[in-house]
Amino acid sequence: MIAAQPPGAPPGEMTHRRLRDDILFGHLPPGGKLRLERLRDDYDVSVTTLREVLARLVAEGLILFEAQKGFEVAPISARDLREISEMRILLECHAVGPSFAAGDLEWEAAVVGAHHKLARMEARMLAGDRSDTARWKRYDREFHVALISACGSAELLAAHERIFDRFLRYQVLLVMFRGTVAAEEHNALLAAALDRDADHARALLRDHIGACIDYTVQNGLFGKSPGAAA
Known part of the structure; x- marks a missing residue:
């Protein structure tokens, strides 16, 4: 799960979160058909609610709809990954300036805490444990x-959330872990944040995000993934 669902959330929100996470983490594979009757049983929700949820996921770019074919999970492709990566670079590089300028001690603590958890997980993966992607x-x-x-x-944070989740889907499906290089880039981003060096952070982000595209091509990961488009 990306985030816990608040207790007592409406059925539509709960179903949206579950379906979204199942797409992001590959439980519903790229290109897979989404049958309303099957989804109704699997997610224990009405067809009316399902239609509303699926329409939201279409708007988020995670599901496709065609009048004669119905709903299907969006396929993956190198072109789509490149477009998502470019948009993520644009959003994050724009946001670091005002964020670094306005960030207070609580913000610093949140950044350091988030990096600590990520660094510990990356250390596990570098040691060969890939059990908790x-x-x-x-x-x-x-x-x-x-x-x-x-x-x-x-608005910027909401747009970034949508783009990042689509980018995350590729990282999960293609297991895009670049090892020590990626971990060192995260260390450098932390240092830039604490130094309030937005220009350096922008340069790091361009390299960090862009390198994922090169990594997938060089390692032929699209050819290994079901549901990948040409």
């Missing part, structure tokens, strides 16, 4: 969100 990506997400959390724009 979901937790690794949750901590990665928390760290990057913490960096820009003081930017002062709710």
